[in-house]
Amino acid sequence: MADGILLERHGVPAASILTDAFTPSGNAMARTMGAKGYRYAVIPHPISNLTAEQCRERARAVLPDVLEILGVGAERPAAPAPAPDPARAPDEPAGLTGERIRDLQRIVEYYFERGWTDGLPVVPVSEDTVCDFVDYVGRDPEEVILRVDHLGTVCTVRLAAVAAAMAGCAREHFPVLLAVLDSFQPSVDTALLQSTSGQAVMVTVNGPIRRELGFNSGANVFGPGHRANAVVGRAIRLVVVNALGIRSGEFDQGTQGTPGKYCFCIAENEEESPWEPLHVERGFPAGASVTTANFARGTLPVDNRSGTEPEQILLNIADTMSSTTASRGCAVVMGPEHAHLIASRGWSKQDVRRFLWEHWGRRREDLRRFGLVHDGVTAGHRLSAPPGTPDEEFLRFAESPDAILLIVAGARNAGMTTIVPMIRPLFHSRAVQDPPRRGR
Numbered sequence: 195m196a197d198g199i200l201l202e203r204h205g206v207p208a209a210s211i212l213t214d215a216f217t218p219s220g221n222a223m224a225r226t227m228g229a230k231g232y233r234y235a236v237i238p239h240p241i242s243n244l245t246a247e248q249c250r251e252r253a254r255a256v257l258p259d260v261l262e263i264l265g266v267g268a269e270r271p272a273a274p275a276p277a278p279d280p281a282r283a284p285d286e287p288a289g290l291t292g293e294r295i296r297d298l299q300r301i302v303e304y305y306f307e308r309g310w311t312d313g314l315p316v317v318p319v320s321e322d323t324v325c326d327f328v329d330y331v332g333r334d335p336e337e338v339i340l341r342v343d344h345l346g347t348v349c350t351v352r353l354a355a356v357a358a359a360m361a362g363c364a365r366e367h368f369p370v371l372l373a374v375l376d377s378f379q380p381s382v383d384t385a386l387l388q389s390t391s392g393q394a395v396m397v398t399v400n401g402p403i404r405r406e407l408g409f410n411s412g413a414n415v416f417g418p419g420h421r422a423n424a425v426v427g428r429a430i431r432l433v434v435v436n437a438l439g440i441r442s443g444e445f446d447q448g449t450q451g452t453p454g455k456y457c458f459c460i461a462e463n464e465e466e467s468p469w470e471p472l473h474v475e476r477g478f479p480a481g482a483s484v485t486t487a488n489f490a491r492g493t494l495p496v497d498n499r500s501g502t503e504p505e506q507i508l509l510n511i512a513d514t515m516s517s518t519t520a521s522r523g524c525a526v527v528m529g530p531e532h533a534h535l536i537a538s539r540g541w542s543k544q545d546v547r548r549f550l551w552e553h554w555g556r557r558r559e560d561l562r563r564f565g566l567v568h569d570g571v572t573a574g575h576r577l578s579a580p581p582g583t584p585d586e587e588f589l590r591f592a593e594s595p596d597a598i599l600l601i602v603a604g605a606r607n608a609g610m611t612t613i614v615p616m617i618r619p620l621f622h623s624r625a626v627q628d629p630p631r632r633g634r
Contacts, residue, residue, distance in 0.1 A: 195223040199232060209263040211256060213239035215607035235259040239607060240531050245502060305360075309441065312431050312456060316360040327355035330365040331372060332630040339375045342438050345445065349375065349437035354429075357436060361429035366407055367422060369626050370399065371429050373485040377624035386489040387440050391617055392448030392455075395430050396490035396525065398601055399461040400473035401483035403626055409461035413605035415527075416460060416493060416612065427457030452492045460603050466530040467602035468537035475543065476623050483626040488525060488599065490614045494518070499609035504536040507609070508546065512553035514613050515591070519556065519566060522592055523619030525599040526550065530606035547595040554592060559585035592619065 198210035212220045214236050224232040237256050241249065301318040305311055328335045328351055335352035342348070354375060358368050374397050386393050399409050410420035418424065440446045448455075464471045473484035496514050501507045515524050536546060561567045562585065583589075592598070597619035604610060 195220045195232070195234065196227060198234070199224065199227050199229045207264050209260045210234040211260065212236055213241060213607075215239035215605065233263050235263060240499075240609065310360070310432075310436055312428065312435060314456070316432070317362050319356055319359040323359045324352060324355045327358060327363075327365045327368045328352060330629050331369055331627070333372075339372070340378060340433070340438065342440075345439055347437065347439045349433050353437040354433055357432035358425070358429045361432055362421070362425040363429055364425075367426055367429075369629055370403065370407070370422075370426050370483075370485060371433075373624045373626040374426070374430060374487050374622075375433065377485060377487055377622035386617065386620075387434060387438070388445050388447055389617070390447050390449045391491060391520070392451035393489040393491055393617065394452050394454035394458045395434075396454065396488050396614060397427060397430070397459040398472060398486045398525075398603075399426075399459070399483070400464065400471050400478075400486070401626070402481065403483035404461040404464075409459075411461035411463040411603050412466075413607070415463075415603045415605075423459045423461070424457050427459030430459075431455055431457070452490070454490055454492060458490060460527070460601075462601050463530060463603045466534075466606055468534050469543045469600075469602065472599070472601055473623065476621075478623070478625060484623055485626060486599070486621055486623040488523070488614075488621050489616055489618070490525065491518070491521065491616060492614070494613040494615065496611040496613060497609065498532070498611075501609070502535075504539050504541050504546075505549075507532050507536060507611075508549050509553060511611055511613065512550050515550065515554045515615070516556055518613075518615040519561065519564065519591070521615035521617060523597045523599075523616035524554070524592075525601060525614035525616065527601045527603050527612040527614060529604040529608070529610040529612075530602060531609050532611050533602045534606070535609075543600050544595070547598045547600055550598055551590065551592060551595040554598075555588055555590040557585065558583050558587045558589055561589065 195210050195212070198208040201208040210220070210232075212234050216239070217236060220234060224230055235256050236259075237252050241252065244252070298318065302315045305316055305318070310316065331351070333351045335350065335355070337351045338348045339351060339354060340349035351372070354371060355368060358371050363371065374395070387395075403409070404411060407422045408420060409422040434440050434446075442448070442451070462472050471480070472486060473482060474480050476484075476486065478484045494514050494517070496511050498507050498510045501510065511526060511528075515521075515526075518524075541549075558567060599619075599621055604612075
């Protein structure tokens with residue numbers, strides 16, 4: 195867009211071609227350069243993994259628009275870009291004074307001093323707020339939902355409400371948090387919360403509640419900018435810190451940890467997935483709202499925009515999975531572009547998981563070179579490599595395809611997939627309970 199506008203200003207006729215996924219960016223660029231309403235041609239996205247013949251088809255289809263923009267053919271009225279909302283400062287809350295702001299800042303500092311935060315400021319909480327959260331879900335505030343016996347700590351519904359309010363949740367988010375915490379019953383595996391490997395709790399949200407509460411399942415799905423994802427993910431960490439007493443450097447022995455300990459909550463992009471949603475695959479009704487939690491070690495991107503066959507994309511993904519030699523479980527968060535390319539060749543989710551499992555591992559020789567095999571016994575992970583195993587033997591990193599969680603999320607604007615490795619394939623799912631006070 196920028197090049198086309200600059201060429202036009204220098205008297206050179208130009209026609210910009212955008213894929214439909216990037217028209218908002220194109221409109222923004224035109225406004226930024228003082229060319230609001232600048233005309234351009236649009237083709238379907240994606241294009242990076244098209245065959246040569248498919249590219250020619252796109253070119254033939256868009257050629258009339260290009261010629262028209264260049265002035266070769268009949269004129270048509272320009273389609274103006276949507277006008278941006280006028281920028282203005284937010285209204286100041288009634289009764290807010292400098293002294294009240296200073297009081298709020300002092301409360302925030304007090305929370306820091308008591309060690310109640312995750313390192314970022316939290317929302318001060320009143321008794322009324324906590325009671326409102328508990329009343330909204332209609333549960334006993336003293337009900338124990340998590341327990342760490344060896345530390346002598348528990349999380350009750352009331353303590354979960356405190357964590358939710360501190361994280362910035364509205365009461366409507368609270369049932370989602372409770373579903374996550376309930377899913378770990380009868381007890382959370384605190385060895386993973388306290389492990390030197392530094393796992394975080396990753397949450398995937400499915401069902402109607404994604405749209406009702408504004409969970410992000412599309413562009414920048416692992417990134418910031420969406421309240422529901424951020425506050426639910428952060429509330430889990432505040433439960434771990436304040437209710438369970440697992441703090442960094444104390445009972446949390448993560449050697450390096452992961453930024454996911456701040457927030458690790460996504461929603462599945464069910465609308466752009468070619469397969470059944472995760473919660474349906476796990477036995478829940480399609481219309482149910484469900485959370486699925488697992489312990490995650492971080493994220494590894496797979497950027498493949500040129501592969502045109504399912505095997506090419508999946509081998510790339512399996513190779514990335516195989517780089518994490520201590521992981522026995524894995525969540526594969528596949529971008530819609532990769533998912534559609536693979537599904538269009540007739541592959542099911544089960545086909546994908548089995549193919550990935552078959553190619554997820556290393557030769558014994560590689561593990562020996564890495565120092566992970568000594569005297570015929572694997573070290574550092576639970577692989578089956580008895581003495582006498584040939585060096586060329588391929589050792590799979592998981593016992594079955596069930597160790598792989600396949601989720602479709604992200605934007606359909608590039609060939610991207612994210613690998614989320616886990617030490618153990620533990621997946622906890624629970625339906626979100628409909629609050630008695632919902633809609634009041």
